[in-house]
Amino acid sequence: MTLTSLRYNEVMKSDNVDFPISELIRRRKSVRAFTDQLVEQDKLNSLFEATRWAPSSTNEQPWLYIYASKDQTALWNKLFEALNDGNKIWVKDAPLLIVSFARKNFTRFPGPNAHAMYDLGGANAFLALQAVELGLQVRQIAGFNAAKVMENLNVPDLYEPGVFLAVGYPGSPESLPENLKLREAAPRERNSQQVFVMNQVFDNEK
Numbered sequence: 001m002t003l004t005s006l007r008y009n010e011v012m013k014s015d016n017v018d019f020p021i022s023e024l025i026r027r028r029k030s031v032r033a034f035t036d037q038l039v040e041q042d043k044l045n046s047l048f049e050a051t052r053w054a055p056s057s058t059n060e061q062p063w064l065y066i067y068a069s070k071d072q073t074a075l076w077n078k079l080f081e082a083l084n085d086g087n088k089i090w091v092k093d094a095p096l097l098i099v100s101f102a103r104k105n106f107t108r109f110p111g112p113n114a115h116a117m118y119d120l121g122g123a124n125a126f127l128a129l130q131a132v133e134l135g136l137q138v139r140q141i142a143g144f145n146a147a148k149v150m151e152n153l154n155v156p157d158l159y160e161p162g163v164f165l166a167v168g169y170p171g172s173p174e175s176l177p178e179n180l181k182l183r184e185a186a187p188r189e190r191n192s193q194q195v196f197v198m199n200q201v202f203d204n205e206k
C-alpha cells in the first residue's frame, strides 16, 4: 500500500454513516485524482468478472464494455475524445477508461429490453465495489457525446452507451486544478433515510 492510499484511507474514515454498512460500500468514493500506475491485467479481469455476477432481468446480462488502458494510446484517445470538456480536465490522466453499453433488445425474446439500462447500472455498481476491494476507485461519467462514442468506436446500433468509467489507484488531489481540488476534499452529502424510505402509502392530503 502506498503512502497516498494510506492517507486516502484515513480521510475515508472520517465519512460518517448513520448505520453500519459493508466496508466496501463505505470506502467507495468517486475520485477524480489517480496515480499514473496502470491497472494490472489480473485486476482488470476481476473488475469485469464482478459484472458477470450481477443480477439482470431474465438473466439477459445486457451489458457490454470497451476499455482502454492509458498505454493503449490510440484506443484510449478514441474514448477520451467523446468526453465533455469539463470531464476531460480530470480524466486526462486516468490510467483506465471504460465505456459501458446496454444491449437494447433481448437476445432470446423478441422486442426491446426495458430493463437493460437498469441492469447495466447494477453491473457497473458491482464493478465499482470490486474496484475498492482491489485498491482501485471508479468515477462514473454521464458527461459525454453519445454520437461520438458510437462513431469513434464503430458501435452497432444494437447498443446504447450508459456511462464512462474512469478507473485507477486513488492519487493526490494536489494534481487537480484548484476548483476540483476543493470539490475533491468537500464533505460528501447524502439524504437521510427519512427522505426516501417509506413504510406507508402516500398521503395525498399533504
Ligand SMILES: Cc1cc2nc3c(=O)[nH]c(=O)nc-3n(C[C@H](O)[C@H](O)[C@H](O)COP(=O)(O)O)c2cc1C
Pocket (backbone or CB within 6 Å): 028, 029, 030, 031, 087, 139, 140, 141, 142, 143, 144, 163, 188
Ligand atoms: C450515472 C452517473 C453519472 C455521473 N456523471 C459524472 C460526470 O459526468 N462527471 C463527474 O465528474 N462525475 C460524474 N458522476 C459522479 C457523481 O458526481 C458522484 O457519484 C456523486 O457526486 C456522489 O459521489 P460519490 O460517488 O463519491 O459518493 C456520475 C455518477 C453517476 C452514477
